[in-house]
Structure formats: C-alpha cells, structure tokens
Amino acid sequence: MRHVYTWNGILVVVFFSVVGDILIARAMKQVGDVHAIVQRSGVWTVVGRVLSNSSFFLGVTAMAVAFFSLLFALSWGDVSLVAPAAASLTFIGNAFAAKIFLHERVDRRRWIAAVLVAGGVALLAG
Amino acid sequence: MTFRKYLVLAGITVFAAAGDSLLSHGMKQVGAISIHHLQSVILAVRNPFVAIGIVLLLAFFASYMNALSWADLTYVLPATSLGYVLLALVAKFALHEQVSLVRWLGIVLISGGVGFVAGGPALTAHGHDDDSKSPLLPKSGRSGAPNVHIHERAEL
Numbered sequence: 001m002r003h004v005y006t007w008n009g010i011l012v013v014v015f016f017s018v019v020g021d022i023l024i025a026r027a028m029k030q031v032g033d034v035h036a037i038v039q040r041s042g043v044w045t046v047v048g049r050v051l052s053n054s055s056f057f058l059g060v061t062a063m064a065v066a067f068f069s070l071l072f073a074l075s076w077g078d079v080s081l082v083a084p085a086a087a088s089l090t091f092i093g094n095a096f097a098a099k100i101f102l103h104e105r106v107d108r109r110r111w112i113a114a115v116l117v118a119g120g121v122a123l124l125a126g
Numbered sequence: 127m128t129f130r131k132y133l134v135l136a137g138i139t140v141f142a143a144a145g146d147s148l149l150s151h152g153m154k155q156v157g158a159i160s161i162h163h164l165q166s167v168i169l170a171v172r173n174p175f176v177a178i179g180i181v182l183l184l185a186f187f188a189s190y191m192n193a194l195s196w197a198d199l200t201y202v203l204p205a206t207s208l209g210y211v212l213l214a215l216v217a218k219f220a221l222h223e224q225v226s227l228v229r230w231l232g233i234v235l236i237s238g239g240v241g242f243v244a245g246g247p248a249l250t251a252h253g254h255d256d257d258s259k260s261p262l263l264p265k266s267g268r269s270g271a272p273n274v275h276i277h278e279r280a281e282l
C-alpha cells in the first residue's frame with residue numbers, strides 16, 4: 001500500500017511540476033526580457049507585468065500543489081526513490097510539453113541533453 | 127549570452143541546491159506525515175531548516191523566472207540539474223563523504239547533457255538567437271561537423 005502511495009505521489013508531483021513549469025515559462029515569455037525592461041522602465045514595470053499575468057498565477061498554483069505533493073511523497077517513500085524519480089520524469093515531461101505547448105525547437109541536441117540529464121539525476125540522487 | 131545572464135543561471139543552480147538540501151534536512155527532523163493529519167504539512171514550516179530552505183527556494187524561483195524571460199524552458203532546466211552535481215562535489219570536497227562510482231557517472235551524464243544544451247541557442251521559440259557568442263560553441267575549422275552545426279544554427 002505504501003508503495004502505491006509513493007508512485008502515485010511521484011506521478012502527481014511530476015504532473016503538477018510540468019504544468020507549473022510550462023505556465024511560468026509562458027508567463028515570462030509574455031512579460032518579455034526582464035533585463036531589457038528593467039533598463040528601459042524600471043523593476044516595478046516587471047513586477048506589475050508579472051502580477052497581472054494569469055498564466056503566472058496558475059503556474060504558481062500548480063507549483064505549490066507539486067511542492068506539497070512532494071512533501072507528502074517524501075514522507076511516505078524513500079528520498080532515494082522519490083527525489084530522483086520525480087526529477088527525472090519531470091525533466092522528460094518538460095521536454096515534451098515545451099515542444100507541444102511552447103513551440104520550442106527541441107532538436108536532437110536538446111533531446112540528448114534531456115535523456116542524459118534525466119539519467120544522470122536518477123544515478124546521482126538514487 | 128552576457129556575463130549577467132550566466133550569473134542568473136549560476137544563481138538558479140546554487141539556490142536550488144542549497145534550498146533543496148536544507149528542506150530535505152528539515153523534513154527529516156519533522157518526520158513522516160500521516161494522511162490523517164494533513165495540517166502537519168503546514169506546521170513543518172516552523173522548523174528553521176524548512177523555513178530557510180523555503181526562503182532560498184524563493185530566491186531560486188526569482189532567478190528561474192528571470193532566466194525564462196530570455197531563454198527556453200528546455201535551455202534553463204539543465205541549469206537547475208547542475209545543482210545535483212554541485213551537491214555531490216560539496217559532499218566530496220567539503221564534507222569528505224564517499225561519492226560512489228555510480229554517482230560520478232551521474233555527474234558525467236548531467237555535465238554532458240548541460241554541455242549539449244549550452245552549445246546551442248538559448249531561445250528558439252521566438253525565432254531569434256542571442257547566443258551566437260557562446261564560449262561553449264565548438265570552434266569552426268578542421269572537421270566537417272562544425273559546418274553542419276553552423277548550418278543548423280543559421281536556420282534558427
């Protein structure tokens with residue numbers, strides 16, 4: 001039973017992490033290059049644009065859900081399983097989602113990077 | 127890529143690594159949380175390690191959003207994974223812990239993955255490339271491969 005809890009927890013963490021990452025990335029693309037905006041019209045313009053962006057709030061909500069799910073999953077399962085499994089799967093999930101929803105050019109180089117990093121994280125944290 | 131942008135990526139790495147390890151340490155002290163006592167997750171914030179960990183993760187989040195404003199998600203994410211490498215190196219050289227062969231292999235894989243992404247453009251979704259001065263880009267010349275690389279980049 002504990003095992004089922006752990007893997008369900010990991011999948012919930014991964015799902016909400018990917019949704020959060022994609023929404024935050026979309027929000028920041030809509031806001032625009034922070035460095036350029038700060039130089040042009042000051043830091044409060046950035047703060048205003050971020051706080052008036054709905055994707056930002058949805059993304060933060062998704063990340064908060066992911067964060068508390070991670071706390072649960074960590075208290076149920078071994079950190080040596082939960083942390084690397086969630087991090088690796090989030091990494092692969094983000095590569096797919098960034099291609100589909102953000103229209104990023106996930107070329108061969110980035111796929112190789114995603115697989116290498118996911119594998120490396122699994123080995124390192126395992 | 128400017129020096130300032132590399133600093134933002136470094137901030138993501140350091141804040142994520144430090145925040146995660148403090149949070150992990152704190153949650154170990156708090157202990158297992160039962161599904162029947164959900165409110166104890168909120169009370170975990172009273173642990174100082176959890177609290178400082180959360181502050182560092184907020185700093186991570188600010189750097190992360192900053193980076194996402196000028197780079198792709200699939201470019202920024204490897205920077206966060208470098209935090210794992212950082213943690214292993216701190217464990218080895220500062221805490222003198224034993225780092226196993228499997229973990230060194232993990233470090234090699236992550237570093238290789240980051241190298242792959244860092245060699246490419248930071249931003250692809252909006253069709254322009256501000257990464258033409260990347261120091262990690264292979265030098266052009268001797269073999270045929272770099273020409274293929276340049277051709278790929280020209281499309282972007």
